[in-house]
Amino acid sequence: ETGVTQSPTHLIKTRGQQVTLRCSSQSGHNTVSWYQQALGQGPQFIFQYYREEENGRGNFPPRFSGLQFPNYSSELNVNALELDDSALYLCASSLNQGTYEQYFGPGTRLTVT
Amino acid sequence: ILNVEQSPQSLHVQEGDSTNFTCSFPSSNFYALHWYRWETAKSPEALFVMTLNGDEKKKGRISATLNTKEGYSYLYIKGSQPEDSATYLCASRASNYKLTFGKGTLLTVNP
Numbered sequence: 001e002t003g004v005t006q007s008p009t010h011l012i013k014t015r016g017q018q019v020t021l022r023c024s025s026q027s028g029h030n031t032v033s034w035y036q037q038a039l040g041q042g043p044q045f046i047f048q049y050y051r052e053e054e055n056g057r058g059n060f061p062p063r064f065s066g067l068q069f070p071n072y073s074s075e076l077n078v079n080a081l082e083l084d085d086s087a088l089y090l091c092a093s094s095l096n097q098g099t100y101e102q103y104f105g106p107g108t109r110l111t112v113t
Numbered sequence: 114i115l116n117v118e119q120s121p122q123s124l125h126v127q128e129g130d131s132t133n134f135t136c137s138f139p140s141s142n143f144y145a146l147h148w149y150r151w152e153t154a155k156s157p158e159a160l161f162v163m164t165l166n167g168d169e170k171k172k173g174r175i176s177a178t179l180n181t182k183e184g185y186s187y188l189y190i191k192g193s194q195p196e197d198s199a200t201y202l203c204a205s206r207a208s209n210y211k212l213t214f215g216k217g218t219l220l221t222v223n224p
Contacts (some may be wrong), residue, residue, distance in 0.1 A: 002156045033210065042117070042202060042214030056210040090157070100145050100164075102212065104157040 002026060004093050004105035012111045013081050021076045021108045023091035031055070031097050032074040034066060037088040037107070049074055050097045078110075086112045117205050119215035126193050127223050133189045134218040136203035140184035145206040148177055148188055151217070152199045160188075160201075193222040 003026040013019050025032050031050045035043035045058035049068035063079040072093070078085055088109050092102035118137045126132050138146065145164045149157040161170045166181040174191045190197055200219050204212040 002158070004156065031210075033212070035212075035214075040216070042204075042216045043212075045211045045213070048210045050210075056208070058211065097210065100147075100162045100206070101159055102147075103159065104149075106154065106156045 002103040002105065004091065004103050006089075006091055006105035006108050008108060009106075010109045010111075012113060015081055015083060015112055017081050018077065018079045019081060019110060021078075021089050021091075021110070023074045023076070023093075023105055025072045025074065025091075025093035026103050029093035029095050029103070030072050031094045031099070032068060032072065033092045033094070033102060034074070034076050035090040035092065036060075037090060038084075039087070043090055046076070055097060081112045083112050086110060117203060117213050117215040119201075119203055119218050121218060122216065123219040123221070125221045125223065128193060128195060130193050130222075131189070131191045132193055132220070133187050134201055134220075136186045136188070136215055138184050138186070138203070138205035138213075138215075139207065140181060142207040143181050143184075143205070144208060146179055146181075146186050147204040147206065147212060148186070149202040149204070150199050151202055157202060190220075193220075195222045195224050198222045 005024045033048040034046040037043040047057040048055045088107045092104045148160040151157040163179040168179040200217040202217045204214040
């Protein structure tokens, strides 16, 4: 196992609602990245946080936002949920910003109805 | 190549067969190439990170090569076992933080 945990495992929400997904990084890791994997696609980069600051962002609208806490755990928040937001959301932690290795959690499966 | 592409999409082999997959990626602004092994309901597991043209890495029966000039990497599995059944993902890193993934190759090894 990678030591990265995510909660919840599964979640069902209604269109228009808001959702918060959580990620606990591997011990000592100060960088976390979030990815969205839609059905039949590879994971798509959402954003990365380094020492509580957003460090880079993919092609996702502003209703996707995040937080990283002093203990380096992280949240992904999605507002105004749309049906297309249904996907597996993965977080990955790395030792620091410049480290190659990213260690993934098992993901949160979000279903929007 | 603008995106990361993997082939084949899926593969069925018999136990004991050797197999290989391909990952194609943009060769410009190349930083690193990652391979992950992903079993259902588990976390993706890092197999290799490669950065140098001509790099070859090996982990047990699994090995990988990298050609950064032409933008491709091969993953080889020698003597496939049922426990090798998984999705194999490659990802290209073209900056300090962003991984761009392919769609993966789903390998099924029949006993």
